[in-house]
Amino acid sequence: MNHDAQLKLQAYRDGELPAAEAAEVQSWLARDAEARSLLAELEHTAKALSGNEAELKLPESREFFWSKIEREIQRLEQPATRDPAREISWTAWVRQQFAPLAGLASLAIVLGLLIAHPGGRSSVADSGVIDLALASDDMGAHTFRDQDQRITVVWLDDRTQDSEFTTPEPFASVQPE
Amino acid sequence: MKTVKDHSSASDEELVQGAKKGDTGAFEELVARHRDKIYARAFSMMRNEDEATDLSQEAWVKSWQRLKQFQGESSFGTWMTRIVINLCLDHLRRRKRQRTESIEEMDEESGGVERQMPVVTANPTERLERAELRKRIDEALNLLSHEHRTVLVLHEFEEMEYKEIARTMECSIGTVMSRLFYARRKMAALLANLKSEELR
Numbered sequence: 001m002n003h004d005a006q007l008k009l010q011a012y013r014d015g016e017l018p019a020a021e022a023a024e025v026q027s028w029l030a031r032d033a034e035a036r037s038l039l040a041e042l043e044h045t046a047k048a049l050s051g052n053e054a055e056l057k058l059p060e061s062r063e064f065f066w067s068k069i070e071r072e073i074q075r076l077e078q079p080a081t082r083d084p085a086r087e088i089s090w091t092a093w094v095r096q097q098f099a100p101l102a103g104l105a106s107l108a109i110v111l112g113l114l115i116a117h118p119g120g121r122s123s124v125a126d127s128g129v130i131d132l133a134l135a136s137d138d139m140g141a142h143t144f145r146d147q148d149q150r151i152t153v154v155w156l157d158d159r160t161q162d163s164e165f166t167t168p169e170p171f172a173s174v175q176p177e
Numbered sequence: 178m179k180t181v182k183d184h185s186s187a188s189d190e191e192l193v194q195g196a197k198k199g200d201t202g203a204f205e206e207l208v209a210r211h212r213d214k215i216y217a218r219a220f221s222m223m224r225n226e227d228e229a230t231d232l233s234q235e236a237w238v239k240s241w242q243r244l245k246q247f248q249g250e251s252s253f254g255t256w257m258t259r260i261v262i263n264l265c266l267d268h269l270r271r272r273k274r275q276r277t278e279s280i281e282e283m284d285e286e287s288g289g290v291e292r293q294m295p296v297v298t299a300n301p302t303e304r305l306e307r308a309e310l311r312k313r314i315d316e317a318l319n320l321l322s323h324e325h326r327t328v329l330v331l332h333e334f335e336e337m338e339y340k341e342i343a344r345t346m347e348c349s350i351g352t353v354m355s356r357l358f359y360a361r362r363k364m365a366a367l368l369a370n371l372k373s374e375e376l377r
Contacts, residue, residue, distance in 0.1 A: 003355075006358060007351075007354045007355065010354065010357065010358050010361070011339075014332075014339070037296045040296075041296045041361075041362075041365050042365075044297070044365065045364050045365045045368070046333060048314065048364075048368065049314060049329070049333040049334070049364070050333060052307065052310050052311050052314055053217065053221065053311070053334050054217070054221075054311045054315040055213075055217070056213065056216060057213050057216070059230065060230065062209050062212075065208070065212060065234070066205050066209070068234055069234055069237045069238055069241075070201065070205075072238045
């Protein structure tokens with residue numbers, strides 16, 4: 001008996017066949033002993049299982065089990081409270097991650113501009129300290145350009161730590177032109 | 178003074194209505210009434226006490242959250258059972274993704290050994306006491322793969338049709354039929370073996 005025939009027999013047993021196909025299976029059963037014995041086995045198994053599932057009890061007391069459910073329900077139904085400590089640490093993390101990146105991006109822009117216009121007139125002074133606007137308020141940048149020496153010096157400073165930096169510390173670098 | 182309402186005489190429908198209005202006492206009574214059945218269903222699928230307890234607890238919490246969606250198309254017990262079945266299936270799927278395919282599953286795909294097994298002619302469960310029969314069925318279920326066990330549980334215990342099982346298990350009707358066939362054949366062989374071992 002092939003697998004499709006076996007499955008058809010099972011579907012017949014489970015009442016899942018349309019009437020026409022069920023009639024076909026009945027006439028097949030009438031002339032095939034192997035099909036009848038397989039059907040009998042399927043019947044025995046199905047009947048043995050029906051209504052004979054092991055009766056199990058939850059291994060926890062009513063009170064204890066309910067207390068866990070109730071606690072979870074209460075936890076889920078609490079309005080989302082703001083945790084200032086968590087927020088501070090989150091913003092600190094963002095600052096820590098992105099402030100150096102913002103500084104480096106600004107540095108790259110400044111250097112790019114200076115390289116792109118090495119001899120041309122710039123809106124900045126030919127020599128002196130210039131403040132630059134940065135994408136991050138947490139970083140400050142200053143450049144010093146000396147046309148005679150043909151160098152540009154860029155300082156970056158961390159404004160989140162004002163108490164530690166009273167004057168800008170050179171963070172990067174001398175760029176010869 | 179806060180009064181504690183006695184819910185023990187209320188029907189499930191009344192308790193559901195109360196719980197929908199936020200009465201946790203009514204919900205607690207529903208939990209008390211159905212908790213063993215829900216646990217038993219979770220255990221029949223997971224075969225592990227701790228997992229079954231955790232998943233049945235999760236099912237209760239989920240049902241509280243979704244209570245407004247319950248419109249009474251089926252009984253509350255049936256609705257709850259569907260929730261715990263879906264949670265167990267999700268859990269089993271996650272677990273399956275984390276491990277390689279078992280030999281049993283490979284057997285299933287290639288046709289398995291069950292197809293060639295000789296038919297068990299005598300009824301192996303004949304004349305057994307009900308408690309003994311239940312114990313044997315439980316032991317035999319333990320020896321099936323979770324795919325075979327689940328399809329058997331859904332068809333024989335939950336009385337689901339092929340189509341509904343396919344939807345629940347997210348597979349084709351053909352797969353359901355195939356799994357059910359193998360599961361029944363294995364079950365017949367296991368029950369027969371358990372009987373012959375006892376006679377020895």
